[in-house]
Amino acid sequence: MTVEEVQNENQKKEFLEFPVRLYQHDKNYIRPLDKDIEAIFNPDKNKFFKNGECKRFLFKNEKYETVGKIAVFVNRLYKQNQPTGGIGFFDCIEDQETADFIFDYCKKWLQERGMGAMDGPVNFGERDKFWGLLIDGFVEPLYGMNYNFPYYKELFENYGFKIYFEQLCFSRPIFAEVSRVFTVMHAKHSRNPAISARPMKKNNLEKFAKDFTEIYNKAWSSHGEGKQMNESKVLKMFNMMKPIINEHISWFVYENEKPIAMWMNLPDLNQWIKHLNGEFGWFGKLKCIWYKRFKKNEKMVGLVFGVIPEWQRKGIDGYMIWEGTQHLRKHTDFTTTELQWIGDFNPKMIKIAENLDTTVTRKLATYRYLFDRSKEFERHPIL
Known part of the structure; x- marks a missing residue:
């Protein structure tokens, strides 16, 4: 498999166009605005570059067809029990071997920068956009919300990722x-x-x-x-x-x-x-x-x-x-009101959402993979 770092205009275009081809038959997929994606990877527009590093990659098969893409990053303000990097904007064909290759590549990249774990799929930015993997409620995403195929859950979990926290989305008919x-x-x-x-x-x-x-x-x-x-x-x-x-x-x-x-x-x-x-x-x-x-x-x-x-x-x-x-x-x-996600580690905010007479209509998950496989996994602490 060939790995290309996204640097030139053609590669940037492919990073944006690959998921469009991948989801072309999925009626619920909504293509994000190109400018919203590109702004995340622009050091002049994303303040997180001041304290971090981010790269994105395309993965090609022997026919030079794109079979996956991902961004991998280090945000030194992201304080965790161990130095933890991030991966995001992951898209991949339905093939575990391909996904494993992509995750291994990111693991190595992060280990070279002193990281002991990786969270994903997350954003090289704030949690209010492009954060989490959809695991339940496969309907049209809200603006700035990740959307993915159901099989992505297996790709992550088969590799060894575990849910660090669930992101609950609430809704009610007007x-x-x-x-x-x-x-x-x-x-x-x-x-x-x-x-x-x-x-x-x-x-x-x-x-x-x-x-x-x-x-x-x-x-x-x-x-x-x-x-x-x-x-x-x-x-x-x-x-x-x-x-x-x-x-x-x-x-x-x-x-x-x-x-x-x-x-x-x-x-x-x-x-x-x-x-x-x-x-x-x-x-x-x-x-x-x-x-x-x-x-x-x-x-x-x-x-x-x-x-x-x-x-x-x-x-x-x-x-x-x-x-x-x-x-x-x-x-x-x-006719419908929806609430942006609330982490399952925040029972006070969940209670507020429930008091608004809402029900959980979709779930996303933030996954974590510890590089030291002997280390005990801990979920996000309850607030």
Whole structure:
């Protein structure tokens, strides 16, 4: 088998085109935007190159046909029990020998750089995109979510990878019956003149960025991960999202104008992107605008849900959900809401998702392979 490092334009194109050929008969496959993939491997656009190294490779058979591809990387800020590298953007024909060759190649590459394990398939970047292997729920992926054939699970596990953590994705129909608890809490808090709910508006992003930051930092300080966000970064994020913000589906709750809860959603971009075949130049942008205007998008994606500590377990979430749901049922075409994945190591967030009256509709897995095969394998610690 021949191995080629992706360096020139033809190799970059093949890295993008190989999965398109591989999945050509799979109706659920949605080609990601080429620019989103290429940005990950561009040191000028991906900050993780400052503390890491990343290479991608094509694997060819004796007929010089591509039979697999992968990216392998070291992120020195990725702190684990042992130095751990990553692999991602893996695609392969249904052949264990080919997959083993690819995994062996990555193992050797990582060992040469002092790594003691490899996680995959993961992203050379944040966990919010291209992270995990789909193991259950083989339907159209959400924007930025990995999709793969069912046989990939066997390729990983037969090699010796073990599940480090499962990634649970939750969903519910917009018009499904809402929990009576939600309607009761809505009725209760509606009688309180100090409590109000309002949707996010594009013409006042500064205010909502400030409110988002306040709620997020208070809510997440008690969830075990210690994440904090900066208001200026949130505003920058909101401005980037402005073209796709739907003003009917993101909600904030206030007590006398003090922000106490939020429910942030966006339309699933893949419902428009699936018509673009990866292209997002000027023509692709025009097509996207046309589909956005004339093609119904029936799926929205929950990004963040949060309630400040002093209002938790008081039913303010039910008030917000029913207030928003009644509104978006009247003013949008959405029929399904989906939540981005939650790790099985985070029972608090899973409980929040379950309290939203959702069910698990798909699972992904982050796998780990320890190079020292005598070492005891441990799953991700519970938060």
